[in-house]
Amino acid sequence: MFLNVFILSILAQATPSIPEDARQALASLPGNKVSLSVVLNKSIQSSDSYKILKAQKASISLPNLEASAAFDLMTSLSVGSIDDSLEQANINAVSNLESDEYSLELNKYLASGTALSLDLKHSNQAFRVVSTNIPRYYETRAELGFSQNLLKDFFGYASRRRIQAGILDVKANEQNFNKELQVWSKNVSALFYNTWLAQAQVKTALKSKKLRQRLVNISKRKLSRGTTERPDFLQIEASYLTSISQFEEARIQLQDAWQKMIVLAKLPLEWMKIDALMVPMSLDDPSQFAQLLCESNEDIINYKLEELKAKASAAKLKLAAAKNNELPDLKFNARYITNAIDNKAQKSIADINDLHTDQWYLGMSLSYPIGNKQAKADKMKALLNKRVTEAQYVDAQANLAVDRLALCNDFRLQVNNRDRASRIVKKQEERARLEERRFSIGKSNVLQMIQAGDDFSQAEFNLNQAEALLRISAWEVIALVSQTENYMQGLGVKIQ
Numbered sequence: 001m002f003l004n005v006f007i008l009s010i011l012a013q014a015t016p017s018i019p020e021d022a023r024q025a026l027a028s029l030p031g032n033k034v035s036l037s038v039v040l041n042k043s044i045q046s047s048d049s050y051k052i053l054k055a056q057k058a059s060i061s062l063p064n065l066e067a068s069a070a071f072d073l074m075t076s077l078s079v080g081s082i083d084d085s086l087e088q089a090n091i092n093a094v095s096n097l098e099s100d101e102y103s104l105e106l107n108k109y110l111a112s113g114t115a116l117s118l119d120l121k122h123s124n125q126a127f128r129v130v131s132t133n134i135p136r137y138y139e140t141r142a143e144l145g146f147s148q149n150l151l152k153d154f155f156g157y158a159s160r161r162r163i164q165a166g167i168l169d170v171k172a173n174e175q176n177f178n179k180e181l182q183v184w185s186k187n188v189s190a191l192f193y194n195t196w197l198a199q200a201q202v203k204t205a206l207k208s209k210k211l212r213q214r215l216v217n218i219s220k221r222k223l224s225r226g227t228t229e230r231p232d233f234l235q236i237e238a239s240y241l242t243s244i245s246q247f248e249e250a251r252i253q254l255q256d257a258w259q260k261m262i263v264l265a266k267l268p269l270e271w272m273k274i275d276a277l278m279v280p281m282s283l284d285d286p287s288q289f290a291q292l293l294c295e296s297n298e299d300i301i302n303y304k305l306e307e308l309k310a311k312a313s314a315a316k317l318k319l320a321a322a323k324n325n326e327l328p329d330l331k332f333n334a335r336y337i338t339n340a341i342d343n344k345a346q347k348s349i350a351d352i353n354d355l356h357t358d359q360w361y362l363g364m365s366l367s368y369p370i371g372n373k374q375a376k377a378d379k380m381k382a383l384l385n386k387r388v389t390e391a392q393y394v395d396a397q398a399n400l401a402v403d404r405l406a407l408c409n410d411f412r413l414q415v416n417n418r419d420r421a422s423r424i425v426k427k428q429e430e431r432a433r434l435e436e437r438r439f440s441i442g443k444s445n446v447l448q449m450i451q452a453g454d455d456f457s458q459a460e461f462n463l464n465q466a467e468a469l470l471r472i473s474a475w476e477v478i479a480l481v482s483q484t485e486n487y488m489q490g491l492g493v494k495i496q
Contacts, residue, residue, distance in 0.1 A: 026271075026279065030492075033280040037491040039192045040185065043265040044496055053177075053184055054496065060173040063314075067166025070159065074107040082125075092129065098136070099125035111163060113156040117145035124345065138348040141339040151330035158321040165321070168314035175307035181495070182303065182484040186475050191261045193468045196281050198254040200464035203277070205247040208457040211432070212240035215449060218440050232446040239450050251277065283467065284491055287415060290474035293481050294408035302400055303482045308393040315386040322382035326375045328368040335361040400480075407477050414470040421463040425456075432456040 029038055044050050084097040101123040108116045119142070126136035153159055219233045258276035261267065271279075337359040340351035369375075435452035438444035478487050485495060 026274075031282065033282040035282045035491075036189055036192045036284045037488075037493050039261065039265050039267065040188055040488060040491070040493045042267050043188050044494065045266075047188075047264070047266040049184060049187075049264070053180055056180065057177055060177060061170055063169030063173065064166040067162045067169075070162075071109055071111060074105075076103075076105040076107075078103040078105075094127045094129055096128040096133075097125065098127070099123060109159075111156045111159050113149035113153040113159060115145070115147040115149075117143075119143040119145070122345075122349065135343065137341055137343050138345040139339055139341045140348040140352045141337070142352055143335065143337045146334040148332045149329070150332060152324060152327045154324070158324040161317040161321040165314040165317040168310045168317070172307045172310035172314065175303045175310065178482065178485070179303040179307065182479045182482070185484055185488060186479060188265055189475055190472060191257075191264060193283075193471055195254075195257045195261045195276070196283060197464055197468040198250070198257040199276060199279070199281055200467075201461060202247070202250045202254045204457055204460040204464060205243070205250040206277075207460070208453065209240070209243040209247045211436075211453050211456075212236070212243040214436070215439070215453070216240050218436075219446075222442075235446050236450065239453075283471070285471075286474035286478060286487060287411075287470055289483070289487055289490075290411055290477040291415075293477055293483060294404075294411060300400060300404060300480070301482045302396075302480065305393070305396050305400055308389060308396050312386070312389040312393045315382065315389045319379070319382040319386045322375070322379040326372060326379060328366055331365045333361070333363050333365055335359075337361075404477075404480055407473070407480055411470075411473045411477050414466065414473040418463070418466040418470045421459065421466040425459045425463050428452070428456040428459040 026032065026034075029035075078101075080101045080103075082097060082099040085095070088095045101121060103122075104120045106118045110116070121141040122138070123141075124136055124138045127134050149155070215236045219236045223230065223233045254276045258274075258279070259272055262269065262271050338352060339357055340348045340354070342348040342351060432452040432455070435444050435449050439446075439449040475484070478484050488495065
């Protein structure tokens with residue numbers, strides 16, 4: 001860590017254009033390096049893409065709310081007053097009516113297909129009939145209603161299935177959110193790996209440029225001594241100029257990748273002004289974790305598969321409810337009413353509990369729309385949804401094992417490619433060093449020397465690319481078995 005801080009301080013002193021706040025931001029990073037965990041944590045805190053993802057999380061429980069809305073306790077309060085002094089055509093009609101009414105109504109539908117209602121009213125009125133003033137009196141009235149669905153929602157058959165479907169839809173939404181979180185994290189990690197790769201390629205191009213510069217210096221000395229010919233010197237000098245162009249092009253690509261990562265991941269904007277080549281970056285290594293997952297014989301937990309499974313189960317329940325919705329609406333109804341009247345308000349309220357006066361009603365009701373087109377349309381939609389979701393689930397289930405095999409095979413290929421690329425770099429580095437030594441003593445020609453340097457640079461380019469591709473392949477394996485969140489937590493990423 002001390003070495004990294006020392007390097008940062010030297011580079012900062014050598015590059016006075018870097019603002020102080022940017023230097024402080026870099027110095028505050030864990031290990032004084034930009035790592036994938038740093039990028040993910042900062043992106044979670046401030047990126048617009050994660051805010052969108054987090055906003056979607058709030059809608060996970062929406063299906064359950066919609067399914068249970070029919071069972072809310074409905075309340076209704078009303079207050080009214082009448083003062084009627086209109087002229088009447090009949091002398092026997094009520095006139096000079098003064099009345100006040102207060103009402104409370106409660107309605108509740110149960111998952112058993114039962115509807116309950118309670119209507120409480122308290123009123124007072126005074127009026128005149130045939131030149132006689134009727135003094136003000138008070139009435140308190142209570143009405144209790146009961147209704148049982150016997151066919152369309154037979155003892156709650158359809159209602160309970162809608163509730164169960166809502167619970168399964170919530171589970172499907174949870175799995176979909178987890179799946180989208182994996183996609184988001186893979187996209188952010190790809191930004192980071194591409195930026196690291198661009199920086200590694202610049203470092204390789206810089207090393208190639210320095211090698212060419214050494215060859216130019218050696219050739220100048222040999223040309224002055226007459227031990228090399230001018231065409232060979234011109235060839236080396238042209239090769240050096242080409243390496244400068246390659247370095248500058250790679251550096252521009254690096255700065256573009258660095259700025260793109262800052263903008264999309266919402267890293268500190270002060271970092272935009274930093275030369276990306278001087279930023280210490282550290283790579284994570286998901287390959288060991290992916291290797292264990294590929295070697296495991298345990299059943300795969302896949303967010304997409306779990307989402308489709310929940311959706312298919314919910315669609316089956318919705319179809320059952322929709323089929324019942326086609327049936328006639330047959331109900332058993334009961335109603336009980338009692339009231340109390342007195343010239344005092346308190347007395348009328350107290351007497352309502354005595355149940356001296358009451359009214360009963362028992363009956364049956366049947367309703368059915370001719371044609372019933374809406375119910376038929378709802379059933380067709382539910383049937384189509386069931387068939388589609390079940391087919392999607394079966395297809396995903398069949399492809400999961402194949403996808404795992406393909407991704408693990410690709411991962412193993414990337415591991416082998418990286419290992420071979422690493423060995424090739426060591427051999428090409430030794431070859432370039434030996435050719436440079438032979439060239440300096442006149443035992444190697446220009447073309448051999450340049451070719452050795454080019455092959456070494458290309459080998460390093462290939463190794464850098466292999467390192468990035470290996471990590472991207474490992475992330476694909478980790479995501480397939482829904483272990484992305486566990487891996488990110490292992491890196492120290494705090495998911496909000």
